[in-house]
Amino acid sequence: GGSKVFGYHLEQKEKNSILWVKLNKIPIQDTKFKTTGLDEGLEYEFRVSAENIVGIGKPSKVSECYVARDPCDPPGRPEAIVITRNSVTLKWKKPAYDGGSKITGYIVEKKDLPDGRWMKASFTNVVETEFAVSGLVEDQRYEFRVIARNAAGNFSEPSESSGAITARDEIDAPNASLDPKYRDVIIVHAGETFVLEADIR
Structure with missing residues (x-):
C-alpha cells in the first residue's frame, strides 16, 4: 500500500x-x-x-x-570411509526416532570451506546410510551433513557436520619385505658402507 x-x-x-x-x-x-x-x-x-x-x-x-506430525530425529554424524581426489564416501547412522513414520530417505549436503554455503550433494533420494559424493575438486576442503525424511514427508534437522575433509587420494604406506639375514643385529663401523636389500611393495 x-x-x-x-x-x-x-x-x-x-x-x-x-x-x-x-x-x-x-x-x-x-x-x-x-x-x-x-x-x-x-x-x-x-x-x-x-x-x-x-x-x-x-x-x-x-x-x-x-x-501435524512429530519430526524425526537427525541422522548420526557422517563419517568419511573412503576419500579420493574427487570423491568422498560417507556413512552415518539412522535417526534414533523416526517421528512415528518409517524413514524413507536422506539428503546429503556439502559445503566448500572456508566460505561456502550448504548445497545439495545428492540429487536423488538416498535410501541407504552410505553415499559417495562425486565431482569434488582435488585438495579442496569440504564439510558434509545429512537430513532424514520419513514417510509422512517430514524432514529432520541436519545432522552434525562431518568436520573438514580434504579431497585427496589416500596413499598407503609402503611395505618392505626383508631377507631374514637382516633381522639379526648387524654392526656397521663408522666409514663403512652398508647396503640393505628389501622388496618394496
Whole structure:
C-alpha cells in the first residue's frame, strides 16, 4: 500500500472448520513463526496478513494443508570411509526416532570451506546410510551433513557436520619385505658402507 510494513499477523484453522484462529498477540517482525498446540494427525491451513501505518491488510491466499506430525530425529554424524581426489564416501547412522513414520530417505549436503554455503550433494533420494559424493575438486576442503525424511514427508534437522575433509587420494604406506639375514643385529663401523636389500611393495 506504499507504506512500510512493520509486522504480520498469522491465522490458522483446521481443514474442515470455518473458524480462523489468530496465532500472534503482537505483530510478527520476522517472515517465519513457530506455532504450537497442534493436534497430531489433524490437517491445518494458514494465512497471513501484513500491517502498516494504515492498518491490517487483506489476508493472503490460504496455504496448502499441513498435517501435524512429530519430526524425526537427525541422522548420526557422517563419517568419511573412503576419500579420493574427487570423491568422498560417507556413512552415518539412522535417526534414533523416526517421528512415528518409517524413514524413507536422506539428503546429503556439502559445503566448500572456508566460505561456502550448504548445497545439495545428492540429487536423488538416498535410501541407504552410505553415499559417495562425486565431482569434488582435488585438495579442496569440504564439510558434509545429512537430513532424514520419513514417510509422512517430514524432514529432520541436519545432522552434525562431518568436520573438514580434504579431497585427496589416500596413499598407503609402503611395505618392505626383508631377507631374514637382516633381522639379526648387524654392526656397521663408522666409514663403512652398508647396503640393505628389501622388496618394496
